[in-house]
Amino acid sequence: MNLRQLEILRAVVQYRTTVGAAERLGMSQPSISNTIRHIETVLGFPLFERVSNRLSPTEEALILLEESEPLFLLRDAVNQRAADLRMGRIGRIRIASTAELSEAVLPRVIADYAREFPRIQISLETRPLDSVLQVVENSVADVAFALSPFERQALDYELIDELRPVVLCDESDPLAKLEVVNPKDLAERPMVGPQVANRIGLMLADSFRARGQDYRPTIETRFMNAAARIVRDGWGVALVDELSAFTAMRPGLVIRPYGPEMHFDLCAAISRTKPPSRQTQRFIKAFRERVAIRLAEVRAESLRPLQG
Structure with missing residues (x-):
């Protein structure tokens, strides 16, 4: 007996008529009757007795139904799982990110999503950065979030937003009184910033060079959130992205715009050969919305005049 035949048997037992079973299963009454007769022929014993125009299941029919109940439970579980997958209620998302975004944006996005x-x-x-992109190429991660990534043949990049460099400093620092901070203003200052060995460090060095200045941070860091944390703990000024600066804010610190026109592309990296799942697409959308909210906050802070 197959599952469909068992389902028909169960419906006839439940409704006690082939007409009721047919309505329940969306079949014709003759199809129900023919199926029951076929099952009885194959099994070699009757499944129902007619009593007052109703079908009364035999003991054998009831035993078969009892034994088959786990099959129906399993089918229902599979159908529920399929519905959950269709509605996006179950699944997995494997995310890779550089440290700046893992601190500044992703914790809130992941918490809300969970x-x-x-x-x-x-x-x-x-x-x-290189490792973040590589895990997506190797299908170890579904999506990576990164700043100004290099082009890679196996990846597609979805632009989330453009981040600006800013200066994070103490409110008593002379830089805090400037509407815009330029490379010349940072010359000979105790500055912490991204190392020239990474792409963002190179971009900042180019902006300094274009203004006739040398980019020489006193302290170099691989990740900009670390640079911002050093200033938060009371040393120097930091030249970092907006999100890292805002994450490190505390009373007594201010954010000031950096003068040269430049930006860092904040991107979601996905595989070029494997379309993202609906869960991954939904997570990227949630990430984009959180970035927009956070950038509105940090830009309002960077334009806030110094009190007094």
């Missing part, structure tokens, strides 16, 4: 979709398994890997 509350809305509690059955989604989420993993986050924090790595240097």
